[in-house]
Amino acid sequence: xxxxxxxxxxxxxxxxxxxxxxxxxxxxxxxxxxxxxxxxxxxxxxxxxxxxxxxxxxxxxxxxxxxxxxxxxxxxxxxxxxxxxxxxxxxxxxxxxxxxxxxxxxxxxxxxxxxxxxxxxxxxxxxxxxxxxxxxxxxxxxxxxxxxxxxxxxxxxxxxxxxxxxxxxxxxxxxxxxxxxxxxxxxxxxxxxxxxxxxxxxxxxxxxxxxxxxxxxxxxxxxxxxxxxxxxxxxxxxxxxxxxxxxxxxxxxxxxxxxxxxxxxxxxxxxxxxxxxxxxxxxxxxxxxxxxxxxxxxxxxxxxxxxxxxxxxxxxxxxxxxxxxxxxxxxxxxxxxxxxxxxxxxxxxxxxxxxxxxxxxxxxxxxxxxxxxxxxxxxxxxxxxxxxxxxxxxxxxxxxxxxxxxxxxxxxxxxxxxxxxxxxxxxxxxxxxxxxxxxxxxxxxxxxxxxxxxxxxxxxxxxxxxxxxxxxxxxxxxxxxxxxxxxxxxxxxxxx
Amino acid sequence: xxxxxxxxxxxxxxxxxxxxxxxxxxxxxxxxxxxxxxxxxxxxxxxxxxxxxxxxxxxxxxxxxxxxxxxxxxxxxxxxxxxxxxxxxxxxxxxxxxxxxxxxxxxxxxxxxxxxxxxxxxxxxxxxxxxxxxxxxxxxxxxxxxxxxxxxxxxxxxxxxxxxxxxxxxxxxxxxxxxxxxxxxxxxxxxxxxxxxxxxxxxxxxxxxxxxxxxxxxxxxxxxxxxxxxxxxxxxxxxxxxxxxxxxxxxxxxxxxxxxxxxxxxxxxxxxxxxxxxxxxxxxxxxxxxxxxxxxxxxxxxxxxxxxxxxxxxxxxxxxxxxxxxxxxxxxxxxxxxxxxxxxxxxxxxxxxxxxxxxxxxxxxxxxxxxxxxxxxxxxxxxxxxxxxxxxxxxxxxxxxxxxxxxxxxxxxxxxxxxxxxxxxxxxxxxxxxxxxxxxxxxxxxxxxxxxxxxxxxxxxxxxx
Numbered sequence: 001x002x003x004x005x006x007x008x009x010x011x012x013x014x015x016x017x018x019x020x021x022x023x024x025x026x027x028x029x030x031x032x033x034x035x036x037x038x039x040x041x042x043x044x045x046x047x048x049x050x051x052x053x054x055x056x057x058x059x060x061x062x063x064x065x066x067x068x069x070x071x072x073x074x075x076x077x078x079x080x081x082x083x084x085x086x087x088x089x090x091x092x093x094x095x096x097x098x099x100x101x102x103x104x105x106x107x108x109x110x111x112x113x114x115x116x117x118x119x120x121x122x123x124x125x126x127x128x129x130x131x132x133x134x135x136x137x138x139x140x141x142x143x144x145x146x147x148x149x150x151x152x153x154x155x156x157x158x159x160x161x162x163x164x165x166x167x168x169x170x171x172x173x174x175x176x177x178x179x180x181x182x183x184x185x186x187x188x189x190x191x192x193x194x195x196x197x198x199x200x201x202x203x204x205x206x207x208x209x210x211x212x213x214x215x216x217x218x219x220x221x222x223x224x225x226x227x228x229x230x231x232x233x234x235x236x237x238x239x240x241x242x243x244x245x246x247x248x249x250x251x252x253x254x255x256x257x258x259x260x261x262x263x264x265x266x267x268x269x270x271x272x273x274x275x276x277x278x279x280x281x282x283x284x285x286x287x288x289x290x291x292x293x294x295x296x297x298x299x300x301x302x303x304x305x306x307x308x309x310x311x312x313x314x315x316x317x318x319x320x321x322x323x324x325x326x327x328x329x330x331x332x333x334x335x336x337x338x339x340x341x342x343x344x345x346x347x348x349x350x351x352x353x354x355x356x357x358x359x360x361x362x363x364x365x366x367x368x369x370x371x372x373x374x375x376x377x378x379x380x381x382x383x384x385x386x387x388x389x390x391x392x393x394x395x396x397x398x399x400x401x402x403x404x405x406x407x408x409x410x411x412x413x414x415x416x417x418x419x420x421x422x423x424x425x426x427x428x429x430x431x432x433x434x435x436x437x438x439x440x441x442x443x444x445x446x447x448x449x450x451x452x453x454x455x456x457x458x459x460x461x462x463x464x465x466x467x468x469x470x471x472x473x474x475x476x477x478x479x480x481x482x483x484x485x486x487x488x489x490x491x492x493x494x495x496x
Numbered sequence: 497x498x499x500x501x502x503x504x505x506x507x508x509x510x511x512x513x514x515x516x517x518x519x520x521x522x523x524x525x526x527x528x529x530x531x532x533x534x535x536x537x538x539x540x541x542x543x544x545x546x547x548x549x550x551x552x553x554x555x556x557x558x559x560x561x562x563x564x565x566x567x568x569x570x571x572x573x574x575x576x577x578x579x580x581x582x583x584x585x586x587x588x589x590x591x592x593x594x595x596x597x598x599x600x601x602x603x604x605x606x607x608x609x610x611x612x613x614x615x616x617x618x619x620x621x622x623x624x625x626x627x628x629x630x631x632x633x634x635x636x637x638x639x640x641x642x643x644x645x646x647x648x649x650x651x652x653x654x655x656x657x658x659x660x661x662x663x664x665x666x667x668x669x670x671x672x673x674x675x676x677x678x679x680x681x682x683x684x685x686x687x688x689x690x691x692x693x694x695x696x697x698x699x700x701x702x703x704x705x706x707x708x709x710x711x712x713x714x715x716x717x718x719x720x721x722x723x724x725x726x727x728x729x730x731x732x733x734x735x736x737x738x739x740x741x742x743x744x745x746x747x748x749x750x751x752x753x754x755x756x757x758x759x760x761x762x763x764x765x766x767x768x769x770x771x772x773x774x775x776x777x778x779x780x781x782x783x784x785x786x787x788x789x790x791x792x793x794x795x796x797x798x799x800x801x802x803x804x805x806x807x808x809x810x811x812x813x814x815x816x817x818x819x820x821x822x823x824x825x826x827x828x829x830x831x832x833x834x835x836x837x838x839x840x841x842x843x844x845x846x847x848x849x850x851x852x853x854x855x856x857x858x859x860x861x862x863x864x865x866x867x868x869x870x871x872x873x874x875x876x877x878x879x880x881x882x883x884x885x886x887x888x889x890x891x892x893x894x895x896x897x898x899x900x901x902x903x904x905x906x907x908x909x910x911x912x913x914x915x916x917x918x919x920x921x922x923x924x925x926x927x928x929x930x931x932x933x934x935x936x937x938x939x940x941x942x943x944x945x946x947x948x949x950x951x952x953x954x955x956x957x958x959x960x961x
Contacts, residue, residue, distance in 0.1 A: 068957035069883060134873035141872060149919060167908055171901040178897060182889045
């Protein structure tokens with residue numbers, strides 16, 4: 001089942017790429033159809049999902065691949081990965097709908113994004129480090145071509161920076177994986193086996209180095225301060241759906257790696273370095289918010305809020321490593337909040353980047369100063385953007401509130417110092433209100449004059465994302481019932 | 497142990513030799529427009545050699561001809577990889593060579609040099625190694641000079657002079673080792689060198705390794721590689737950057753394993769490896785001619801290939817990873833050369849602009865081969881790099897694994913300089929001249945093989961282990 005979900009988009013991508021005579025309309029619609037089928041398949045998995053026993057996975061599949069180095073094609077889902085698999089399917093479906101208006105080589109774009117979807121889904125279901133790495137690396141390659149091929153501005157330059165920077169991260173990650181492999185007995189790359197019997201428990205020095213390599217890889221991808229500098233140019237010059245996928249799905253690969261790989265496989269080193277991770281999280285929250293506040297370019301601003309939002313996740317997983325003097329339940333709440341934040345950020349930021357794409361599509365500028373009074377000519381755009389902004393700043397009723405509330409409730413109980421990050425919420429609120437004011441209110445002027453409101457494809461891609469964020473905010477149990485047991489398992493593994 | 501003559505054990509080599517002789521003699525009598533018969537002879541000889549090698553797959557390892565030649569998994573792998581690689585070279589060179597002045601002579605030289613490479617790979621005796629070295633080298637000079645352009649002449653002369661220098665160095669090393677050990681056979685070399693003065697052993701080993709580095713095209717014997725890659729005909733360039741490495745690196749592995757006190761030798765090889773990968777990468781940065789870029793890229797690839805040699809005998813992964821990486825490197829590098837061969841008019845990287853639009857298959861092959869050379873999964877070189885880096889860490893040299901990954905990152909930059917114009921947006925304009933058909937097919941096949949070998953690497957590694 002999972003393999004079908006992972007490889008169906010890849011198959012569709014190959015078919016689309018191999019049919020040059022296919023007309024553009026058919027290509028666009030077949031992309032939408034495939035992504036909706038994916039959505040249905042993921043829905044079936046979610047409906048049939050039952051929390052697996054600790055240390056095991058649901059819907060497991062395993063086939064020998066490179067037995068010589070203890071690596072197999074091993075996939076499965078649990079409460080950490082299933083929400084992200086669902087998020088991936090949702091965000092890519094939204095992008096497919098948004099792509100219905102694409103004029104520039106739509107067939108190739110559809111093929112490329114279907115390929116990317118396969119890579120993202122494969123990464124989240126991977127239960128073998130090499131399989132994980134294969135999808136991690138190929139998602140970078142795919143995103144490079146998405147930015148270089150369909151971006152604007154200095155797309156080639158930004159794409160190169162993105163590729164080099166994140167490739168550095170992926171190689172650091174590979175180094176860490178090799179370290180785990182060499183230290184494991186028997187030698188294996190299998191995630192389940194490594195989490196069951198973590199290597200390097202009594203070798204603090206090597207364990208620290210391996211964790212450093214893994215953390216470097218994940219920190220570049222997440223990104224956290226100070227490894228975030230690739231993010232703003234990549235987002236600014238990427239096409240709208242590229243940004244939505246990059247922020248909505250691909251940033252989660254980094255944070256997912258924390259809870260899936262670093263914490264269960266290197267628990268001793270994680271506890272030793274928990275304070276560093278917390279510090280990086282606090283700095284990311286505050287720095288991201290402050291720099292976002294200073295932006296006049298809307299897309300750069302949203303990009304920096306991603307650094308801020310991912311900072312909450314880093315903060316929470318760091319606090320989960322502070323075992324001494326804190327109770328397990330608090331730490332488990334923090335991890336649950338972190339996973340919820342990944343989903344919430346994916347939905348909301350995906351929607352915001354698609355809306356930013358609408359702005360660029362109409363007027364070819366992201367400069368907030370060029371607009372004013374957009375609410376009058378474009379009420380639907382204004383409504384969607386306002387909802388997205390309020391959801392992103394953590395208004396109760398939206399998923400962001402559920403996530404950030406749990407992050408702070410758990411983290412402050414485990415490590416009171418994390419309260420230092422609280423002003424981040426205030427700053428985010430300020431910057432989104434400021435953006436709303438600049439773009440939507442006042443007399444209609446500048447680029448806002450004659451602005452065409454959201455078209456059907458745009459509305460139908462953005463609104464479902466925001467709707468889901470609202471649904472999670474109002475009825476969080478559907479999500480939390482899946483996440484909470486897995487979060488408890490991770491917290492127990494770190495506490496070993 | 498094997499003391500009697502066992503010609504059947506050398507069937508793959510005999511096929512190559514016969515093929516070379518028939519191609520040479522037959523070629524002299526064939527009219528210009530019927531030289532394809534010589535090509536057929538070469539192809540049959542290569543297929544027969546590879547098939548004969550594969551038949552022996554899984555047989556227990558043994559030494560033949562008074563312990564001077566090893567018939568084991570490594571030799572089998574080298575035989576198959578060398579024959580398959582030469583077959584690809586013949587395929588990508590058809591367009592260039594067909595009906596030319598020296599078609600049959602080229603095939604003869606290719607087969608003889610392949611034979612030399614295989615002999616080097618199997619050599620379990622320093623003197624056999626020296627014979628293999630000469631047999632692999634002398635045809636190279638001819639191959640590089642065959643195209644009779646001023647650049648080719650310069651490259652041939654440079655290769656010849658360096659080859660002579662390093663050949664003599666190697667023979668000196670062989671003499672020194674024989675002098676202190678009293679034997680040249682690897683089986684008794686280990687014992688013979690135990691009591692020998694360390695300085696003499698070190699001198700001998702370094703000198704022999706230097707010779708091998710000339711063949712492999714690694715530091716310090718790499719100076720001829722970029723010139724040959726740029727100046728020689730594309731068939732010769734593809735061959736000299738691929739097949740000799742197979743022989744030289746397996747030979748280096750056997751030598752390092754045979755010499756006692758492998759830690760010191762391992763460190764030496766490890767530093768040569770780091771120098772090769774770093775220098776190759778740095779020099780490739782500024783290149784604008786794709787052939788010269790590929791030439792430097794092969795220098796850096798030798799660096800990665802030397803990593804398992806550095807931990808020879810100290811990690812179970814070392815030999816399988818070396819052999820897998822050699823196979824992976826051969827198909828991936830040849831895929832890139834085949835793309836260059838298919839577009840002879842493209843002499844700068846910017847000429848490749850818009851290839852993705854006009855020639856999607858060639859562009860796809862180039863994409864797979866260049867990303868493959870970087871080590872992007874799921875191509876075969878990725879598994880090669882993964883296993884060599886694991887072997888390095890496992891063998892007690894974690895910093896060497898770090899060096900491999902850092903250099904991999906550095907190499908991405910210049911491969912992307914080539915790929916960026918290929919996928920760049922272009923206005924639909926006049927299509928470029930049609931590519932050479934045989935080379936295009938060879939490029940697509942080699943790129944597909946690179947992917948397939950990566951996905952099937954588990955099976956291959958099992959067969960090698």
